[in-house]
Amino acid sequence: MDYEGKVAVVTGGAGGIGRGLVHALLARGAHVVVADVEDSALGAAVAECTPLGAVRGVLTDVADPDSVVALAEDVYDREGRCDLLFANAGVTSGGGGLPWEQEINDWRWCFSVNVFGVAATVLTFLPRMLEAGSPGDIVATSSGDGGVAPVPYASVYAASKAAVSCFIEAVAHQLRKVAAPVDAHVFYPGGGLLDTGLWTAARNRPPELERVRPRPPAPGTTFAEFKAQLEAAGLPATVVDLDRLGAKVLDDLDDGRYILGPDVDRFGNLLHARADAIAHGDLPPTLLH
Ligand SMILES: NC(=O)c1ccc[n+]([C@@H]2O[C@H](COP(=O)([O-])OP(=O)(O)OC[C@H]3O[C@@H](n4cnc5c(N)ncnc54)[C@H](O)[C@@H]3O)[C@@H](O)[C@H]2O)c1
Numbered sequence: 001m002d003y004e005g006k007v008a009v010v011t012g013g014a015g016g017i018g019r020g021l022v023h024a025l026l027a028r029g030a031h032v033v034v035a036d037v038e039d040s041a042l043g044a045a046v047a048e049c050t051p052l053g054a055v056r057g058v059l060t061d062v063a064d065p066d067s068v069v070a071l072a073e074d075v076y077d078r079e080g081r082c083d084l085l086f087a088n089a090g091v092t093s094g095g096g097g098l099p100w101e102q103e104i105n106d107w108r109w110c111f112s113v114n115v116f117g118v119a120a121t122v123l124t125f126l127p128r129m130l131e132a133g134s135p136g137d138i139v140a141t142s143s144g145d146g147g148v149a150p151v152p153y154a155s156v157y158a159a160s161k162a163a164v165s166c167f168i169e170a171v172a173h174q175l176r177k178v179a180a181p182v183d184a185h186v187f188y189p190g191g192g193l194l195d196t197g198l199w200t201a202a203r204n205r206p207p208e209l210e211r212v213r214p215r216p217p218a219p220g221t222t223f224a225e226f227k228a229q230l231e232a233a234g235l236p237a238t239v240v241d242l243d244r245l246g247a248k249v250l251d252d253l254d255d256g257r258y259i260l261g262p263d264v265d266r267f268g269n270l271l272h273a274r275a276d277a278i279a280h281g282d283l284p285p286t287l288l289h
Helices: 016-027 039-052 065-078 104-114 117-131 150-175 195-206 225-231 242-254 262-280
Strands: 007-011 031-036 054-060 084-088 136-141 182-185
Touching: 007 016, 007 117, 016 031, 016 039, 016 084, 016 242, 031 065, 031 195, 039 054, 054 065, 065 117, 084 117, 084 242, 104 117, 104 150, 117 136, 117 150, 117 182, 136 150, 136 242, 150 182, 182 242
Parallel strands: 007 031, 007 084, 031 054, 084 136, 136 182
Antiparallel strands: none
């Protein structure tokens, strides 16, 4: 794909995996609009990326549909188009724990960003992209946790990402059915440990969606603790280069893949094992299998 002159919108692009996507898009000549809820991180990201190419930031809360509509109006007013849409913003539900210890506010916060945020982003931009009639792609960042199989101690997050994968699959089928010039894709980050802001996602949790019963952070819920646990157990703990991950996503897009990301072989094998278990009426293996 020739990215030169294409307009890309990246939600959650101020940090982590989204920033890797922004870097990769700028390196290939795209004009990038970074949409993020974290004002200071957004300013720092745009300042860091400005020497790399055409980039600007728009403060956006994907959990607020009006904010997403304002983003689209801003992009269509100023850039006049959106060729590549990355619905990437996401949060955890905070702190791990047993599924029945999660509170409704954990569900509300996680789903407001991961599910309603992705829905608002697609519902707002896709009709405009279709109306433009030019080739385009939408990419939603899901997770192997939920998109492929649950991590049982991250049950709410897993449920949210299962919803993202299922929704985007439906979108992709319907786009093909109507022979639209726009394709949809799902992105599963991976390839090792991801040292991103997801570990501190609660920094952006709205006060009205705080837990009713506050709980202290569970052991192993910081990136450093998690990495140390893996190393102590003799398990692989390679940290992923997020710029290379972003470049891999664009390479996979260029190859015309529906699933983007480095772990398709592992996920395929796990899904075979899950299918076998389901066919026998057994509990399928988790992502930790
Ligand atoms: N880190 C991982 O291990 C991992 C694995 C699989 C999938 N993912 C997914 O990758 C995506 C990016 O996460 P990350 O790991 O880079 O974390 P991150 O916290 O570094 O990046 C997420 C970005 O989204 C922004 N954001 C949060 N709430 C928002 C909102 N309401 N509106 C707009 N922006 C918002 C944050 O400010 C941040 O810049 C998420 O969808 C996440 O679920 C992460």
